[in-house]
Amino acid sequence: DGGITQSPKYLFRKEGQNVTLSCEQNLNHDAMYWYRQDPGQGLRLIYYSQIVNDFQKGDIAEGYSVSREKKESFPLTVTSAQKNPTAFYLCASSIGTGVAYEQYFGPGTRLTVT
Amino acid sequence: GQQVMQIPQYQHVQEGEDFTTYCNSSTTLSNIQWYKQRPGGHPVFLIQLVKSGEVKKQKRLTFQFGEAKKNSSLHITATQTTDVGTYFCAGANFGNEKLTFGTGTRLTIIP
Numbered sequence: 613d614g615g616i617t618q619s620p621k622y623l624f625r626k627e628g629q630n631v632t633l634s635c636e637q638n639l640n641h642d643a644m645y646w647y648r649q650d651p652g653q654g655l656r657l658i659y660y661s662q663i664v665n666d667f668q669k670g671d672i673a674e675g676y677s678v679s680r681e682k683k684e685s686f687p688l689t690v691t692s693a694q695k696n697p698t699a700f701y702l703c704a705s706s707i708g709t710g711v712a713y714e715q716y717f718g719p720g721t722r723l724t725v726t
Numbered sequence: 727g728q729q730v731m732q733i734p735q736y737q738h739v740q741e742g743e744d745f746t747t748y749c750n751s752s753t754t755l756s757n758i759q760w761y762k763q764r765p766g767g768h769p770v771f772l773i774q775l776v777k778s779g780e781v782k783k784q785k786r787l788t789f790q791f792g793e794a795k796k797n798s799s800l801h802i803t804a805t806q807t808t809d810v811g812t813y814f815c816a817g818a819n820f821g822n823e824k825l826t827f828g829t830g831t832r833l834t835i836i837p
Contacts, residue, residue, distance in 0.1 A: 647827075652735065654814060655769070655827040662823070670824065702768060711818035711825050712757060714771040 615639065616718035618703050623723045625697075633688045633721045635703030641716070643709045644686040648672060649700040649720075658701075661686055662709040690723065697725045728753055730817050732828035740836050745802040747831035749815035758791055758798045758817040759825065769814060772800075807835050 616637045625631045637644065643662050647655040657670030661680040675694025680686055686705075690697045702720045706713040729752045739745050749758065757776045761769040773782055775791035775798060782789045788801045798817075802809055812832045816825040 652829065654732075654829040655816075657824055657826075660824065704769075710823050712774075712776075714759065714774065715769075715825070717768040717770070720768050 616703060616705055616716055618701075618718035618721050620721060621719065623721055625723070625725050627725055628692045629725075630689055630691050631697075631723065631725075633690065633701055633703075633723070635686045635688065635718060637684050637686075637703075637705045637716075637718075639705060639707070639716065640683070641705035641707050642683070643706045643713070644680065645704040645706075645715065646670070646676070646678065646686070646688045647702045647704065649702055655702065658688065690725075697723060699723060728817075728819055728822070728826045730815060730826045730828040732813075732815060732831050734831055735829065736832050736834075738834045738836060739805055741807060742804050745805050745809070745833055747800050747813050747815075747833075749798040749800075749817070749828050751796045751817050753796070753819050755795050755817040756820045756822075758815055760789060760798075760800055761814045761816065761827075762811050763814065763830070764811040767811075802833075805833070805835055807837065809833060810835050 619634045645660040646658040656672050659678040661667035677689045703718040704715040706715045731750050759774045760772040763769045779793045780791040786803045790799045812830040814830045815828040
């Protein structure tokens, strides 16, 4: 089955710890995205990547970092500098770059930091 | 920056009633996409509109893109329990490589 996988589904961390969220796709898509979803605020773009070894900041990149060493993988690190990290994190991919392509979402990781 | 607003934020309807959500942008959009997120799930792409005044239908769902390409709507006729979820619009300015998602409209159905 082709698709996007995110692991784990639920993640709990103590304040002050960095945590890395996994995102893998086997759709052979060029572009990948990370969104954060908070209640009542829709989806906000954290980072996106249009090609391997390149990525751009989205609207709320502060406190986050990413890498794109392989086409199929786009891990997100939530650093201790992120003021309010508890949220639902969604990874997505699209076959091409730019906004004309539909985005396919993974099942998401719900991160709780206490 | 670009803002995409959706109204209403919540909508409760009796099963069989119609439902409409509206999406408004502060700037002219090159295209608009609609997604549905079931409770506990992830967004799933429904449709994309590109042309001014475009209307597309998917069974009981009708999508419209405004003449000025600043607004869009999704109308569901005779809602069913399977329509439950949050509906998001997502738009982009010309030359912008990022989609901006609306705040979403959460639809609940009263059986």
